[in-house]
Amino acid sequence: MNKDDLLGVLQAIYDQGQASRTGLAEKTGFAPSYISALVAELRRRGLVEEGGRSPSRAGRRRVLLHVVPDLGHLIGIRIGRANTRIVVTDFLGKVISLKKVPTEISQGEDHVFDLIDRELGAALKSDNLVKGIGIAMSGVIDRNSGTLLFWPKVPGWNNVPLMRRVQTKFGLPVVLEDSVRTMAHAEQKFGDAKGRKNFVYVVVSMGIGAAIYVNNRLYLGADDLAGELGHTTIDERGELCSCGNRGCLEVYASGWAIINRIKSGLQQGVHSSLL
Ligand SMILES: [Zn+2]
Known part of the structure; x- marks a missing residue:
């Protein structure tokens, strides 16, 4: 055999x-x-x-x-700018527990590291079948080294070796991935894209991102940055973006951009029937 x-x-x-x-x-x-x-x-x-x-x-x-579902359990942690979600699933993806806590990002890097350690520690303590940890973040990630290169709109988070840090602390295999890509993977495994080999998954939230599947595989593109839709230039002389370029789509159409435009409009005396 x-x-x-x-x-x-x-x-x-x-x-x-x-x-x-x-x-x-x-x-x-x-x-x-x-x-x-x-x-x-x-x-x-x-x-x-x-x-x-x-x-x-x-x-x-x-x-x-x-x-066998109990072959191993898995922890997923999604570290968002506003909230952090921690999920424990069985090997087939059935949710065993789900928790949401405020990230309180303004309290600084160490505060967030403590939060990650505390929540992962608690999840591991309550489930001795856990075999691996997946981390999802909205920042720009080097998935090979598991490093968060930078986190738009969150100053100070540059070149953070998050995967190695969690691996060293808990001694389990760890994967760090862009949150839009993890959502696309979940859609293909459990959701609307189930069974589809070619699709594009787009998220328009506080930021804008996409994940592209070609022939059943995540398309990584040059420099591993395929799907960074939010940082596609639509106006070369436009406003400065958090990525350092000018006129990215995210500067105009993301949740942040819309809120900022409403704020500045109101400050300039623009009449709103809603606000
Ligand atoms: Zn940009």
């Missing part, structure tokens, strides 16, 4: 959520008897278990397999 085949079948079951032996044989091109042997080995190792049955078509209903 080939180890790569074993891993390939495990990955296929994980990707599909639930899969029948017949479906796996069709997907991988392996003979049904070989699939049965691989599945038996995965079950013997406690990685995969049988669950429900496929909806009845003609003939027998097929037994569906899924990855």
Whole structure:
């Protein structure tokens, strides 16, 4: 039995959520008897278990397999400018707990580090099955080194080795990723983009960002910055942006920009029927 085949079948079951032996044989091109042997080995190792049955078509209903949910739990922490959210899920993404706390970013870097340590520590203490931590942030990230390069509108957060810091503190595998990319990944796994190989996910919030999936993979682009839609120049002589360039889309169309324009309009005596 080939180890790569074993891993390939495990990955296929994980990707599909639930899969029948017949479906796996069709997907991988392996003979049904070989699939049965691989599945038996995965079950013997406690990685995969049988669950429900496929909806009845003609003939027998097929037994569906899924990855064992308690194979490992995962912590996701999203550090936002206003709030930080901490979620614990099982291996299949089912939410076990979810908590939201104010980030209080104005209190400085050390305050936020303490918050991260405290919340991750508490989540780990209450769940001894946790096998990894994912961190999502809206700043510009070097995903290879897990460094936050800078965080627009949050002064002082430059070149923060966040992934290494959390890894050292808790001794678990850690991934740091741009929050828009994590949201796009969640949409593809659980939401509106489920089953889609090519799509663009756009977030217009306080900032503007996008994630691009091409042929089922996140498109990283040159310098790993594909999808930084908010920092696309639309007016070369426009206002200065927090990224250092001029006239970025975010300067005009983001939540921050809209609030600032309303504020300055009101200060200049523009009449509003709402405010
Ligand atoms: Zn910009």
